[in-house]
Amino acid sequence: MHLQCPRCRHPLHLHQASKGRYCDNKHHFDPAPEGYLDLIPGKKNPKDSDSRALMRAKRHFLEQGHMQPLVDAMAGLLTPLGERELIHLDCGEGYYCRALAERLPGWGFAGVDLAKNAVFAASKAQPEASFVIADPARAPIMPGTAQLLLVNDLRVKTEQLHEWLAPGGYLLHLQPGPRHQWQLRVSLNPVSMEHPLSWPALAGFDQLAQQRCQFSLTLDQKLRGFVLETSRLGWRADAEQRHRFIQQGPEQLEQDLLLSLWQKPR
Template sequence: MHLQCPRCRSPLHLHQASNGSYCDNKHHFDPEPEGYLDLIPGKKNPKDSDSRSLMRAKRNFLEQGHMQPLVEAMATLLAPLGERELVHLGCGEGYYCRALAERLPGWRFGGVDLAKNAIFAASKAQPDASFIIADPARAPLQSGKADLLLVNDLKVKTEQLCDWLAPGGYLLYLQPGPRHQWQLRVSLNPVSMEHPLSWPTLTGFSQIAQQRSQFSLNLDQSLRGFVLETSRLGWRADAEQRHLFTQQGPDELEQDLLLSLWQKPLIS
């Protein structure tokens, strides 16, 4: 991963003796024992990290394979590109980096996230990858150096993504489709209407491929509670709605994700 100093924006270099990073202005960043770099100087905001129980629940959910159809769809789109370095902006505890590494041998992986406990877990589980504590929307990536970025519905300006990517670099963009978590949506708002299918248009990029990944999760009471805790829809539910969904909600939950693969032109 080609990084820049969070203090002066100069390129960071590898310090062989410490395995840390430094810039020409003599700002130095030592790696944590687990191998990740903390590129947010100063104290952290506790709100940037999940509670230990919620992070454990997220990891258990993902490791049980509930999102495996999405991983397979991503790997199908990426495999024809050949061996590359993928950087996941908003990587959480690194599940998608680990899952894709199993399907894309020879690839290199890295991730950026604000949550220290998530990056700690990601780096511990995948020590051969590069994980960074930083704001994904303002990641300390050098301009024009990134090979491939994975972005899942992250609010990053298209111009910024294009700036980070090298000429000919790729962007895999993931966003919810019109049926995503439909049963939760109608449980909270019975008059919900399905929006038409709409694929993104990203200025400055050429579209290479697109794929719609649709599958269902089998829910029990525990998983319904987990969905409420982790879904943006669930965050808006009141106490009564949360109780009804957890206790008497649906047995299945649709997942509807739109994957689109883009390339930055070789010549701007």
Template sequence: MHLQCPRCRKPLHVHQPSRGVYCDNKHHFDPAPEGYLDLIPGDKNPKNSDSRALMRAKRRFLEQGHQLPLVEAITALLAPLGAHELIHLGCGEGYYCRTLAARLPGWQFAGIDIAKNTIFAANKAQPDGQFVIADPVRAPLLPGQAQVLLVNDLNIKTELLVSWLAPGGYLLYLQPGPRQQWQLRTALNPVSMEHPLSWPTLTGLHHLSQQRCQFTIALDQELRGFVVETSRFGWRASAEQRHAFIQQGPDELEQDLLLTLWQKSS
């Protein structure tokens, strides 16, 4: 992963003795003892990190394989491209980097996330990856160097994504489809209407392919609680609605993800 200084935007170089990085303006960033880099100068906002309980719940949910159909869909789109370095913007605790590494031999994986505890977990679980604490929306990526970017529904300006990609580089963009978490949405708002299917359009990139990934997750009371806790639909619900969904909600939940693959001109 080619990085630039978060203070002056000069290229960062690796300092071999310390394994830290520095720029030509002598800004230096030491690695944490565990090996990851922190490229957010100054104090961190505690709101940018999940609680330990929530992070453990997310980890348990993912490791149970509930999102494997999505992983397989991503693999099918990326495998024909040949081995590259993939940078996951908003990588969380690194689940997708780990699972894709097992399916894409020869690839390298890196991730950027703003939460320190998730980057700590990602680095610990995949020490051969490269994980950095930084804001994915303003990632400290050196322009024109990224081979493959994986972005899941982040509000990142298209011009930035295009600028980060190397000539011929790829962008795999994930976004929710019309029926994403449909049972949760209708439980919280019975008059919810399904929006028409709409694929993204990104200027400056060549559209290669698209795929709609739909599957269902079997729910029990524990998983319904997890879904309400982590879904943006659940965040808007009242305490009474959340309680009703957890106690008496559906036995399954639809997942509906849209995957679009783009390429930058050479």
């Protein structure tokens, strides 16, 4: 991952001895013992990190393979592109980088996230990858250098994604489909209506492929509680709705995700 200095936007160079980064204006950034770089100068906002309990729950959920159908779909779209470096914006604790590394041998992986504890966990679990603490919407990526960006429903301007990518570089875009977590939606709002299927339109990119990935999760009370904690829908639930969903909620939860692959013109 080619990085730029968060203070002056000049290119960051690798310091061979320390494995840190520095720019021509003598701004230095040393790596943490786990290998990640912190490119947000100053104190962190505690709101940018997940609680330890939520981190453990996410890790347990993902490592059990509940999202394997999505990993398989992404790998199927990416394999024909040949070996390259994938940068996951908003990478969390790095599960998708690790899961895709198993399916895409020879590839390089990197991730950007605001949460220090998530980046810590990602780097510790995958030391051969490159992880950076930074705002994914303003990632310190040198313009015109990224080979492939993975963006999961992140509010990043299309122009910014276009700027980061090298000519001929790829963008894998992931967003929820109209049936995503449908049983949770109707549990919280029984009059919910299904929205029409709508694929993104990204100006300045050539669309190469699109794929709708649909599968279901089998839920117990523990997983229903996890879904409430991690879903944007669940964040809006009141105490009564949360209790009812956990105790008497559905046994199946639909996952509906839209994958689209784009290329920046050469």
